[in-house]
Amino acid sequence: MIPFFIKGFKLIRSARGNLNLIYDSITHSLYSVDRLVFEIFKDYLKQDNSENIYTNYSGKADFKKIKNILKEINFILSTSNIIANKGINTFNFIKDRCLKSGKFTLMVSQDCNLRCKYCYGGESGRYKTSGERMSREVAIKSIDLLLKYARNAKHYHLGFFGGEPMTNFELIKEIIDYCEHVEKKFEKRFTFSMTTNGTLLTEENVKYLRTKNVGIMISVDGPAHIHNENRIYRNGKGSYQDTMKGLEILKKYQKTIIVRATVTKEYFEKLEEIIKFFDSIGVTRVLFATVSGYEGINPEYKLKINDYRIANHNMLRMFKRILNEIMEGRDPLFLPFIAIMQKIHSKGKSILGCGIFRGSSSISADGKLYPCHRFVGLKGFEFGDVWNGIDINQLKKICDSLDEATEECNYCWAKYLCARSCVREIAKESGYFTSFRKGYCDLIRKTIEKILVFYTLLKEKKPEILEKWSNQGRI
Numbered sequence: 001m002i003p004f005f006i007k008g009f010k011l012i013r014s015a016r017g018n019l020n021l022i023y024d025s026i027t028h029s030l031y032s033v034d035r036l037v038f039e040i041f042k043d044y045l046k047q048d049n050s051e052n053i054y055t056n057y058s059g060k061a062d063f064k065k066i067k068n069i070l071k072e073i074n075f076i077l078s079t080s081n082i083i084a085n086k087g088i089n090t091f092n093f094i095k096d097r098c099l100k101s102g103k104f105t106l107m108v109s110q111d112c113n114l115r116c117k118y119c120y121g122g123e124s125g126r127y128k129t130s131g132e133r134m135s136r137e138v139a140i141k142s143i144d145l146l147l148k149y150a151r152n153a154k155h156y157h158l159g160f161f162g163g164e165p166m167t168n169f170e171l172i173k174e175i176i177d178y179c180e181h182v183e184k185k186f187e188k189r190f191t192f193s194m195t196t197n198g199t200l201l202t203e204e205n206v207k208y209l210r211t212k213n214v215g216i217m218i219s220v221d222g223p224a225h226i227h228n229e230n231r232i233y234r235n236g237k238g239s240y241q242d243t244m245k246g247l248e249i250l251k252k253y254q255k256t257i258i259v260r261a262t263v264t265k266e267y268f269e270k271l272e273e274i275i276k277f278f279d280s281i282g283v284t285r286v287l288f289a290t291v292s293g294y295e296g297i298n299p300e301y302k303l304k305i306n307d308y309r310i311a312n313h314n315m316l317r318m319f320k321r322i323l324n325e326i327m328e329g330r331d332p333l334f335l336p337f338i339a340i341m342q343k344i345h346s347k348g349k350s351i352l353g354c355g356i357f358r359g360s361s362s363i364s365a366d367g368k369l370y371p372c373h374r375f376v377g378l379k380g381f382e383f384g385d386v387w388n389g390i391d392i393n394q395l396k397k398i399c400d401s402l403d404e405a406t407e408e409c410n411y412c413w414a415k416y417l418c419a420r421s422c423v424r425e426i427a428k429e430s431g432y433f434t435s436f437r438k439g440y441c442d443l444i445r446k447t448i449e450k451i452l453v454f455y456t457l458l459k460e461k462k463p464e465i466l467e468k469w470s471n472q473g474r475i
Helices: 033-049 051-054 063-079 090-094 137-151 166-187 203-211 224-230 241-253 265-280 305-327 335-347 391-405 409-410 440-461 463-472
Strands: 002-006 008-014 020-024 029-033 103-109 155-162 189-196 215-218 258-263 285-290
Touching: 002 020, 002 166, 008 033, 008 215, 020 033, 020 440, 029 033, 029 166, 029 440, 033 051, 033 463, 051 063, 090 224, 090 391, 103 137, 137 155, 137 166, 155 166, 155 203, 203 215, 203 241, 215 241, 215 285, 224 241, 224 265, 258 265, 265 305, 285 335, 285 409, 305 440, 335 463, 440 463
Parallel strands: 103 155, 155 189, 189 215, 215 258, 258 285
Antiparallel strands: 002 008, 008 020, 020 029
16 A cells, blocks of 8 residues: 555555555545556646646656646646645534434443443443433433424434443333324424343333334344353353343344444454354344443553554455455445445545534433443533533533644544544543544554545445445445
């Protein structure tokens, strides 16, 4: 991979030299060009002088061809709005979007029947509480708050999360009943989703949830020997068998089976093996999440730069295999592959890599507002509550700290593709952020270069797949 970056453009040549890409970091546009255009473009950006280009390349192409190439280059340049970099301003980006998407997550239970070793919610998913469960009052206030801030939305979506949300199943039913009342009264529409460990799923509750349009995702780490290493009950017993029972029940009522697999560094080199396992048991989509050891919570799981390097290397190997399978007509299981292809194809620009402060905003069991579920319980990151709404001054304080910590992102060509990755990784107590570790951003940029090559190959060989995914909406 041969990278080159100047004046807002990233030039990438694939390892074999058969693909020459120009990525415009201003407009978030990607162009695939031939080798001569690539070389002339690079020199033209350096010199900004067409006469020198004619002189330097007269032996490689005739005058007319060079003229046409320069015309093509000027078209690319004209579509790029080269303006002074005003800098990333997270507060301005989210202040009119916060809660207005009509989506958020309810931490219906900050307690769990399991005690997964790596849980970012701490012991049994309690998020520094004694195992608090959301009350009906907080739940109803949460929905009313959503209706207030997203009053113009027609469609609302609530995610049930924990801990283990099924430990507060009665509240989930009350929430759905209230939403149905709102639907009739205000002509709104609600949908729901839930992430569960699957151990408490029964024929009765799954049938109810699916009847009420609740999409269910189950946490499974892989085959029994991998799953049971970390996903254990409080007595140390593995949960694999009970989780599989829940998964088999879900298959009867839900066509698309999505699992969330948490991967520790010991299994970064086993990603393909894990994917094959999920394929063998009838899973439709897989979402991988690498373990994150946060400050004060499971610090032994904190990844080193070399750990990230190994994870990214194996992820790219899997991307390559998935690309080959798509060429053979297979539908990919791996959700992140689909999501990142959608992101590039849509040309949508975002300075935040997920729905943090927007669709992923979370309300804790005690009614406090947090940027997302991973921030719940982290002191200083509350930016309001269900009784008083958004605390705009606290929200600005959090955003300003993030911008200060990630100032270098202003000058990075990959800022709209990386979108500052997961900012929970750099969050500290008392509501402030630190910068990403040295070497992390270089690794992310190198990974994105290769992903852009994968995208270009897919676009050239199977453009209809990208259109299909685009029509499905962002994942």
